[in-house]
Amino acid sequence: MNGAEILLRALEEQGTELIFGYPGGAVLTIYDALSKSSISHILVRHEQGGVHAASGYARVTGKIGVCLATSGPGATNLVTGIATAYMDSIPLVIITGQVAKAMVGTDAFQEVDITGITSPITKHNYLVQDIRDLTKIVAEAFHIAKTGRPGPVLIDIPLDISMAIDTYKPYKNVEIRSYKPTVSGHPTMIKKAVAIIKNSKNIVVCTGGGVINSNAFFEVEKLVNETHAYVVSTLMGLGSYPGNNKNFLGMLGTYGNRSANEAVQSCDCLIALGMRFDDRAVGNPVKFAPNAKIIHIDIDPAEIGKNMPIELPIVGDIKTILNQMLKLLNEEAFNLTGNKVFNKIETKIKEGLNAPWILNKIQEKVTKDTIVTTDVGQHQMWVAKCYSFNKPRTLISSGGLGTMGYGIPAAIGAQLAKPDNLVITITGDASFQMGMNELGTIAELELPIKIIIFNNKALGMVRQLQHHYCNKRYNNISFEKSIDFVSLARAFGAKGYRIDNVAEADLILDEALKNNSFSIIECTMDSRELVYPVVLSGDGLEVMTEDI
Amino acid sequence: MMKHVLAVWVEHHSGVLTKISGLFSRRGYNIESLVVSKTEDNSIAHMTIVVWGDDRVIEQVKKQLNKLIDVIKVNEITNDETVDRQLLLVRVSANNGNRGEIIQMIDIFRGRIVDIGRKSLIIEATGDETKIQAMINALQPYGIQELVKTGVVAMTRESKNL
Numbered sequence: 160m161n162g163a164e165i166l167l168r169a170l171e172e173q174g175t176e177l178i179f180g181y182p183g184g185a186v187l188t189i190y191d192a193l194s195k196s197s198i199s200h201i202l203v204r205h206e207q208g209g210v211h212a213a214s215g216y217a218r219v220t221g222k223i224g225v226c227l228a229t230s231g232p233g234a235t236n237l238v239t240g241i242a243t244a245y246m247d248s249i250p251l252v253i254i255t256g257q258v259a260k261a262m263v264g265t266d267a268f269q270e271v272d273i274t275g276i277t278s279p280i281t282k283h284n285y286l287v288q289d290i291r292d293l294t295k296i297v298a299e300a301f302h303i304a305k306t307g308r309p310g311p312v313l314i315d316i317p318l319d320i321s322m323a324i325d326t327y328k329p330y331k332n333v334e335i336r337s338y339k340p341t342v343s344g345h346p347t348m349i350k351k352a353v354a355i356i357k358n359s360k361n362i363v364v365c366t367g368g369g370v371i372n373s374n375a376f377f378e379v380e381k382l383v384n385e386t387h388a389y390v391v392s393t394l395m396g397l398g399s400y401p402g403n404n405k406n407f408l409g410m411l412g413t414y415g416n417r418s419a420n421e422a423v424q425s426c427d428c429l430i431a432l433g434m435r436f437d438d439r440a441v442g443n444p445v446k447f448a449p450n451a452k453i454i455h456i457d458i459d460p461a462e463i464g465k466n467m468p469i470e471l472p473i474v475g476d477i478k479t480i481l482n483q484m485l486k487l488l489n490e491e492a493f494n495l496t497g498n499k500v501f502n503k504i505e506t507k508i509k510e511g512l513n514a515p516w517i518l519n520k521i522q523e524k525v526t527k528d529t530i531v532t533t534d535v536g537q538h539q540m541w542v543a544k545c546y547s548f549n550k551p552r553t554l555i556s557s558g559g560l561g562t563m564g565y566g567i568p569a570a571i572g573a574q575l576a577k578p579d580n581l582v583i584t585i586t587g588d589a590s591f592q593m594g595m596n597e598l599g600t601i602a603e604l605e606l607p608i609k610i611i612i613f614n615n616k617a618l619g620m621v622r623q624l625q626h627h628y629c630n631k632r633y634n635n636i637s638f639e640k641s642i643d644f645v646s647l648a649r650a651f652g653a654k655g656y657r658i659d660n661v662a663e664a665d666l667i668l669d670e671a672l673k674n675n676s677f678s679i680i681e682c683t684m685d686s687r688e689l690v691y692p693v694v695l696s697g698d699g700l701e702v703m704t705e706d707i
Numbered sequence: 708m709m710k711h712v713l714a715v716w717v718e719h720h721s722g723v724l725t726k727i728s729g730l731f732s733r734r735g736y737n738i739e740s741l742v743v744s745k746t747e748d749n750s751i752a753h754m755t756i757v758v759w760g761d762d763r764v765i766e767q768v769k770k771q772l773n774k775l776i777d778v779i780k781v782n783e784i785t786n787d788e789t790v791d792r793q794l795l796l797v798r799v800s801a802n803n804g805n806r807g808e809i810i811q812m813i814d815i816f817r818g819r820i821v822d823i824g825r826k827s828l829i830i831e832a833t834g835d836e837t838k839i840q841a842m843i844n845a846l847q848p849y850g851i852q853e854l855v856k857t858g859v860v861a862m863t864r865e866s867k868n869l
Contacts, residue, residue, distance in 0.1 A: 274722065278729050283776040286722070303776060337718060337779040461770035464763075 162290045162321040163192035166254070169297035171197055172329065175225050177216065177575060179209040183229020184269060185256025188321040201575065201604070206233050208568035208597040210240025214249050215532060215572030218555050221374065223250045223304050224572065230256045231269030234315075235276065239562055241311050242280040246559025247395060248368060250309035252300050257286065259319040274315050282310030290323045294330040302333040307340030308459040309372055340458060344473040344480035352430075352454045352471050353487045359428035359452070361499050362388040365411065367440075368395030368558070369433015369457055369477055371551050376400070378481035379432065385488050388430070389501055391419040393440045395558045396433070398548035408503050412440040413694045414540040418504040420700040423448050425499060431455045433477050436466040437559065446699030456480050506545050510661060514541035514613055517682055520664055521583070521611070522546055524672055529581045530555065530573045534566035534590030537619035540690045542585050564593030567610065571597060574606045581609070581672065588614040588642065598651045601677050609671060610679045612644055617686035627695060637686060648679035656680045710739065711758050711765045711785045712861055718777040719745060719752040726775055727754065736760060736768050740858025751779065755860045788864040791835045794857045796821075797843065800850035801828045809849060816842045827852055 160168070166189060170178075179201045182190045193200050203209040206228040213224030228237050234255040244251050258267040274284045283303050285296045293316075300312040356362065364383055370376070379400055383390055390400045391411045400407055409416025411423050423429065429451040434440065441447040444467045452470040455463055456477055463472040473480055508515045518541060527549040533539040533556040548554045555573055557565040570584040586594070591612050601608055613619075622636040648655030654676050656667045664682075671678045692703035717723050724743055731738050737759040746753045758768060765783070772781045801809050802825075809828060813820065818832035832842055836859065843854070 275725065278726055279733050335776065338776050459774070461767070461774050463770075465767060465770075 160325065160327050161188060161192070162293060162316065162323050162325070163188040164195075165290070165293050165325060165327050166297065166316065166321065167192050167196040167198060168327055169294045169330075170225065173297065173301045174222070177201060178225045178227050179203055179212040179216070179572065180227030181206050181209055181229070181233060183231075183233045183256060185230035185233075185258060185318050186227060186321075188318070189227065189254070189256065189316075200227075201571070202600070203568065203571075203597060204599045205596040206236035207240050207564065208571070208594070208600065210237045210251070210253060211243065211562075211565050211568035211594075212572035212575075212597075212600075213251050213253075214240065214244050214247075214565075215555050215569030216576045217244075217249050217251060217572070218569075219530060219552050219573045219576040221552070223252055223301060225252050225254070227254045228256070229269065230258055230273075231271050233269075234271055234273040238276060238280070239560075239564075241277055241313065243557050243560045243562045243565060244311040245280045245282070247557065248309050248372060249311065250304040251311040252297075252304050253281075253311055253313045255313065255315050256321070257315045257317040260288070260317045261319070263317065274313065277313050280311070281313050282308075284313040284315065286315045287317065287320050290320050290325045291328075293320070294328055298330040298333050299335060302335070303338065307338070308369075341460070341474050342476045342479050344456070344475040344483055346483070348471065348473045349480065349483050349487060352473060353484055355428060355452050355454060355471060356386055356430070356488070361422075361426045362386045362428045362430065363422050363426040363451075364388045364390050364400075364430045364432065365423070365434055366390065366392045366396035366399040366432050367434025368393065370396055370399040371433075373433060373458070373477040374551075375432070375478035375481055376551050378478055378485065381485055382430070382481055382488075385485065389422050389426075391415075391423060393434050393437070393558070394543050394556065397543060397554045398551045401549040402547035403549050405503070408501055410543045411700065413442060414439075414544065414690050415694070415700070416504065416506070416544055417692055417703055418501055420694070420703060422499075422501045423451075424699065424701040426451050429453045431457075432481075433457055435459075435462045438466075441467065442694045442700040443697055449699070508545075512658065512661060512664070512682060512684055513688055514538060514684065515545045517611075517613070517658075517664065518542060518545045518585075520668055521672075524668055525581060525583070527553070529553065529583060530570075530577060532556065532566045532569040532573060532582070532584045534584075534586040534594065535561045535563045535620070536587045536590055537623060537688070537690050538585055538587045538590075538613045540620075544690075563590040566590060567594035567601075568597045570608045570610070571600055571604075571606060574608055575604075582606075583672075584608060584610045586610060586612055587619060588612055588616060588638070588644075589618045591644075598653070602651045602653065606677060607675050608677055612679065612681045613684050614644065614681050615684040615686035615688070616641065619686060619688075620690075622686060623689050623693075626689060627693070644679055644681040651677075653677040653679050658682045708759055708761055711760065711768075711783060712789070712791075712859065713754075713756045713758065713769070713772070714782045714784050714861065714863075715754040715756060715772060716746070716779045717752050717754060718779065719750050720777065723752065723777045726777060727756075727772070730771055730775065731758070731768075734767070734771060736764065742858040742860050755858065757859055782863075784861055784863055789861045790864060791859050791861045792833050793836060793839050793859055795832045795834075795839050795842065796829060796855050797832075797846060797851055798822075798827050798829050798853040799846050800826060800852060802826060805849060809846075812845055813842075816845070818842060
């Protein structure tokens with residue numbers, strides 16, 4: 160077999176069913192071998208779309224997303240997508256072609272040091288030096304991508320290696336002496352955590368992205384029931400606890416829900432699950448949860464104490480640790496009386512073509528299995544605050560890196576992962592233009608994705624930042640000319656709709672969401688709208704600024 | 708802010724040094740010196756890294772190093788009983804008038820002359836940081852033409868492990 164065939168067989172043995180990619184010279188042999196493989200290949204229109212699609216696929220399924228690109232510009236086009244996955248701990252295996260080994264370092268055609276470039280943004284990466292290492296590298300890459308704190312792993316394969324001949328030698332039982340992630344929590348720490356919980360009066364559980372990676376949904380629900388806790392979530396954790404439960408107070412943070420922030424700032428015990436105390440979630444770290452003992456459960460020891468001092472850290476897998484804790488909590492009966500009651504404060508919805516109003520309408524018309532992908536900006540924050548995610552893996556959004564252009568390709572990955580679910584992309588007109596490369600992919604594959612554009616002819620979030628921090632000196636954030644999105648939709652074979660006023664919203668949404676076809680729905684919006692309440696830079700989460 | 712010494716064992720592959728130094732530069736940690744070489748096991752390399760920072764920063768440095776797949780073990784040996792050594796090569800101006808004096812002084816430091824020219828000497832010396840610095844200070848008045856030294860390599864004394 161040649162190297163390419165060995166690679167593909169190794170991928171098949173890892174359970175890969177789908178690869179998102181774009182061909183080129185350095186991966187010619189791999190593409191040749193793909194035609195004889197059981198793995199399906201999805202051709203995208205830009206390599207960045209390929210990696211974002213693999214990311215959407217991984218988030219929806221919990222499996223490892225795989226993407227493939229050629230050397231040079233193909234590889235560098237992946238960089239933003241890899242960094243996006245790295246920041247959000249998404250398991251991906253990225254395969255890039257490389258020039259022949261003898262040419263590496265000579266500035267050959269389409270040569271770039273992709274392993275050097277992606278070192279800071281991959282969990283690990285490999286440059287294959289010998290065909291005999293290939294099956295070991297693939298096995299290790301999959302192991303590293305999925306275990307511990309998930310992340311992207313890149314494998315760079317020189318052309319002569321994919322053409323070289325060798326016999327296939329399967330590699331099982333990955334053993335990496337320097338990599339042994341902790342799974343179980345330390346029993347002493349768990350005992351201490353349970354003691355803190357039993358002595359607390361107002362407990363808030365905060366779910367982060369780690370809860371989803373750990374699939375710990377059932378355990379979280381049990382913990383919440385046992386402790387009568389309120390629940391808040393980071394952007395990445397939304398959906399891990401049902402949003403429509405009465406004790407779910409919303410997202411915390413700079414653009415969080417008011418009741419969520421108030422609860423966190425006044426609780427005496429915060430159980431932080433798989434969150435990393437990112438600055439968007441905690442506001443000013445010095446002023447965060449001032450009255451609370453913080454129990455931090457996370458699989459990555461480097462996150463413990465990185466941004467904030469923690470009362471009680473427990474390193475390990477959330478699902479496993481919560482099960483250990485629940486056993487102890489059940490052993491003795493105890494009384495937990497909270498003396499604060501929090502009512503979820505819903506975002507005020509005023510009728511009109513604004514984001515909360517439209518999102519409310521959309522929510523009425525879809526089910527809890529509907530998958531929503533977003534781009535980045537004001538629309539994303541409104542989705543996080545106003546739309547209720549009641550099942551895990553239904554919100555697919557770029558949190559840590561905040562990458563515009565994520566929403567559309569991520570929807571492709573999501574739809575291919577769940578062909579029977581409705582997949583909606585909520586995006587802004589600016590973000591749409593960063594991801595629109597992939598409209599061709601959706602059209603070609605006839606995916607019935609619905610793209611809903613909140614069109615305010617502006618870069619809404621940057622405008623809002625200029626409003627708060629540049630004394631309303633707006634510049635370079637708006638568009639004079641209008642894009643005819645309806646015609647654009649038709650150009651790609653999609654159904655195009657435009658909602659211009661309140662009266663037509665129901666009719667258009669009903670038709671578009673049920674038509675089982677690729678559709679683009681444009682909603683005209685006012686660029687002067689701001690996301691409120693907002694926690695301004697330097698403030699603690701309790702200082703929530705409303706309209707000023 | 709104080710100086711911390713880390714002993715790090717890593718997989719001996721090409722590219723590992725870049726990953727480690729890349730980690731330090733992107734997180735803004737201040738490296739004073741970094742020495743790396745093979746060990747008695749061909750597949751493992753050892754690094755001695757001297758880094759400046761307060762306790763919180765050093766905690767993060769150690770944790771981030773441990774996250775790297777190629778890093779096998781990280782030990783902070785700042786407060787341990789260690790044997791520390793550096794190697795110094797220095798070219799100092801020397802003429803017929805003062806050569807004798809310089810040679811006598813080097814003897815005191817147990818240094819060696821490894822090159823003699825009409826106008827200069829190259830001196831080699833090993834020792835801990837204090838001694839090496841003292842020797843450099845002693846040679847300054849004669850005129851140092853060129854100086855290279857390695858970073859610190861260190862090993863914990865057995866007394867620690869008993």
